[in-house]
Amino acid sequence: MLLKGKVCIIVGAASLRGIGYATAELFAEHGAKVVAVDVTMNDQMVSEIKTSIDKKTNLDADIIGLRCDISKAEDCDRVISEVITRYGTIDCLVNSAAVVKSQSLMEIEQNDFDVIMNVNLKGAFNLCRSVLKVFSERKNGVIVNVASVAAQRGGGLVGGAHYAASKGGVLSLTRSIAREFGPLGIRANVVCPSMTETGMLDGNVSDEKFKEIIDAIPLKRAGKARDIAGACLFLVSDLSAYVTGATVDVNGGSHIH
Ligand SMILES: NC(=O)c1ccc[n+]([C@@H]2O[C@H](COP(=O)([O-])OP(=O)(O)OC[C@H]3O[C@@H](n4cnc5c(N)ncnc54)[C@H](O)[C@@H]3O)[C@@H](O)[C@H]2O)c1
Numbered sequence: 199m200l201l202k203g204k205v206c207i208i209v210g211a212a213s214l215r216g217i218g219y220a221t222a223e224l225f226a227e228h229g230a231k232v233v234a235v236d237v238t239m240n241d242q243m244v245s246e247i248k249t250s251i252d253k254k255t256n257l258d259a260d261i262i263g264l265r266c267d268i269s270k271a272e273d274c275d276r277v278i279s280e281v282i283t284r285y286g287t288i289d290c291l292v293n294s295a296a297v298v299k300s301q302s303l304m305e306i307e308q309n310d311f312d313v314i315m316n317v318n319l320k321g322a323f324n325l326c327r328s329v330l331k332v333f334s335e336r337k338n339g340v341i342v343n344v345a346s347v348a349a350q351r352g353g354g355l356v357g358g359a360h361y362a363a364s365k366g367g368v369l370s371l372t373r374s375i376a377r378e379f380g381p382l383g384i385r386a387n388v389v390c391p392s393m394t395e396t397g398m399l400d401g402n403v404s405d406e407k408f409k410e411i412i413d414a415i416p417l418k419r420a421g422k423a424r425d426i427a428g429a430c431l432f433l434v435s436d437l438s439a440y441v442t443g444a445t446v447d448v449n450g451g452s453h454i455h
Pocket of ligand 1: 209210211212213215216217218235236237238266267268269293294295296297298317321344345346347356390391392393394395396397398399
């Protein structure tokens with residue numbers, strides 16, 4: 199078990215098909231106390247998540263759910279203080295929350311741009327800032343932000359230029375955190391998935407486009423949520439104790455650079 203007793207906050211964890219949920223499941227398997235956070239989280243979802251994890255892992259997983267809109271700084275502060283009240287500490291944050299819209303540049307209205315930036319980039323900033331207050335006091339802690347290959351290759355798969363730019367911002371933000379907070383013993387890294395079979399693809403990729411993308415991937419398949427979860431597990435565990443400011447590509451070889 200790589201995370202025995204560790205308090206892990208996973209944000210963007212409401213969908214049983216999503217990367218956040220897969221990460222929660224894998225972390226629970228490794229003994230973590232999981233805090234599943236999402237803007238849509240409610241009691242029924244938490245219960246579904248726990249039932250699903252317990253069934254797959256044969257464990258009585260230690261898991262709670264909290265609602266949070268990460269675009270609001272006060273919501274992020276509230277979640278962090280609720281976790282501290284309950285567990286007394288926080289060991290890691292995985293931020294997998296985001297919104298996507300597939301639009302060409304000229305179709306992007308001001309409001310589309312603001313929504314994507316407010317959740318994907320400002321939300322990542324808000325969450326990191328809230329948790330870094332705790333990590334700085336502890337002089338310990340790990341952050342993993344989930345960005346996207348869209349940030350590295352200039353979009354063109356799922357999501358428009360606003361999505362790609364927001365994820366590029368997440369890359370730079372995370373690297374800056376790694377540099378500024380490294381001396382305090384805090385690590386921060388990014389995972390860049392490519393097309394992954396989750397609800398995020400619904401309505402954003404046609405069957406034809408999906409096949410075309412798969413054809414160009416050396417490993418000849420789309421990513422699975424658990425593939426991304428595995429990289430997150432590595433990055434929050436002590437296996438990566440000397441890794442910070444890194445970008446881990448989980449893309450089947452589709453973007454080798
Ligand atoms: N699926 C893909 O092909 C793919 C590819 C590259 C990167 N990613 C990234 O992976 C991450 C996980 O995406 P996913 O594929 O699991 O999709 P998903 O839609 O299942 O997960 C995103 C979650 O973020 C939550 N969310 C949205 N706005 C929020 C807010 N304001 N506050 C809190 N939570 C909010 C949603 O409710 C949802 O549960 C995202 O950051 C996404 O950009 C996904």
